[in-house]
Amino acid sequence: MAPHVVPGRELPTHVTIYEVGPRDGLQNEDVALTAEIKVEFIRRLLAAGLPIVEATSFVHPRWVPQLADAAEVMAQLSAEAEVLPVLVPNERGLERAVELGVRHIAVFGSATETFARRNLNRSLDEQFAMFEPVVTAAADRGISVRAYVSMCFGDPWEGGVPVEQVVAVGRRLVDLGASQLSLGDTIGVGTPGQVTALLDAFxxxxxxxxxxxxxxxxxxxxxxxxxxxxxQHGITTFDASAGGLGGCPYAESATGNLATEDLVWMLHGLGIETGVDLDALVGTSRWMAGQLGRPAPSRVVAALTK
Known part of the structure; x- marks a missing residue:
């Protein structure tokens, strides 16, 4: 089954989906998957037409043990490494990624003081000193840098986050050299009006x-x-996770990401091109659900599985 297509008014004609399932999705799972399963997951996602698949994270295994095999995964994906972004926390992480052929990296920042200290062990201001050498070294190697800004719409410890604070953090990351900002509703409290207001401010x-x-x-x-x-505002890049996998290991109230299938169903129904084969994607999420031993959270996966 496919959605009935009724083109939306004054909406983008094409959207890029930045698939984060293998990294942001799997980092919070209790089941330990082998590197081989992760590699197959990534290749299935690429085969389903997803143009960008964030493969893994080079964060220290102590912090994200589910992705401790990052080097092994990327070694098996050497043929695809140039088109697979990875998350790196510092210069050492960057060096490891570069050695494995990576050409696109991401850094993970915070819009709030408390989350910066809990996630990065830095203050809100100190995080930029940590990112600067990474971004500079990446630029020197011709490697593109994406910057995540977490807690843009609310923080479990601080509550509401001022728009001006989010914009100030994002602006500083761009000034450091980030080519794209990913604005995160890490705990899922945002509403459409907040989205519009934040984008207007940026x-x-x-x-x-x-x-x-x-x-x-x-x-x-x-x-x-x-x-x-x-x-409606004009955004054309959206992060999503196959099957709706994931959360955040440092924020217990952060449940699953926006499911890629749910997003694709809506976009295709609006006549917006994504390049994604929905049936192949649903099949991939069913397969991964089998590996994890539980159903995929995605409503579209559930509906198309009946």
């Missing part, structure tokens, strides 16, 4: 929608509504 500070991506979580069932608001 635009007012000289950052166009083309430099921004959105990363929604569905904790309160708002992810698709928020994605639609961002579409």
């Amino acid at each position: 635009n007012a500070q000289g950052l166009p929608d083309s430099a921004l991506a959105m990363h929604f979580h569905d904790t309160y069932g708002q992810a698709l509504a928020n994605a639609y608001a961002a579409l």
Whole structure:
């Protein structure tokens, strides 16, 4: 089954889906998967037409043990390494990634003081000193850098996050050399009005929608509504996780990411091109659910599995 297509008014004609399942999705799973299963997952996602698949993280295994095999995974993906982004925390992580042929990296920043200290062991201001040598070294090697900004819409310890604070953090990351910002609703509390207000604020500070991506979580069932608001604003890059896998190991209230299948169903129904084969993607998420021993959280996967 496919969605009935009714093109939306004044919406983008094409959207890029930045698939984060192998990294952001698997990092919070209790089941330990082998490197071979992770490699197959990534290759299945690429075969389903996803243009960008974030493969893994070179964060120290002590912090994210589920991705301790990052080097082994990337070694098996040597033929695809140049098109697979990875998350790196520092210069050592960058060096390990470069040795394995990686050409696109991401750094993970925070819009709030508390989360910066809990996740990065740095203050809100100190995080930039940690990122600067990584971004500079990457630029010297011709490697593109994406910057995640977490807690953009709410923080479990601090509550609401001022728009001006989020924009200031994002602006500093771009000034360091990040080519794209991924604005994260890490605990899924955002609403469409907040999305519009935040994007307006970034635009007012000289950052166009083309430099921004959105990363929604569905904790309160708002992810698709928020994605639609961002579409209306002009955003054309969205993070999503196959099957709706994932959360955040440092924020217990962060449940699953926006499911890639759910996003694709909506986009295709609006006549927006993604290049994704929905049937192949659903099959991949069913397969991964079998590896994890539980159903995929995605509503579309569930509906098309009946």
